[in-house]
Amino acid sequence: MIQQPQKNPCIRCGKDRITVDVHKEKIGGSLVTSTKTACPDSECQALVDLLLEKERLQRERLVNMNQQHIFRRGRKKTKNIH
Numbered sequence: 001m002i003q004q005p006q007k008n009p010c011i012r013c014g015k016d017r018i019t020v021d022v023h024k025e026k027i028g029g030s031l032v033t034s035t036k037t038a039c040p041d042s043e044c045q046a047l048v049d050l051l052l053e054k055e056r057l058q059r060e061r062l063v064n065m066n067q068q069h070i071f072r073r074g075r076k077k078t079k080n081i082h
């Protein structure tokens, strides 16, 4: 039986996600366990994967937009000083 360190409900259906993969590796002298969890419903998990990918892309776009905004503001400020 695979031990589940913490409850991790699926963000879509709320079912308890199951641990599909456990990796143990030593990083800097301490043992680090990384677990990969998935929804017991494989169709739901596929949708969750899509959702997370979409969110990741949106976040990336947002970060890029913010950086451009700061860059533009910074240039404007410099312009005003001179």
Ligand SMILES: [Zn+2]
Pocket: 010, 011, 012, 013, 014, 015, 039, 040, 041, 044, 045
């Ligand atoms: Zn689910």
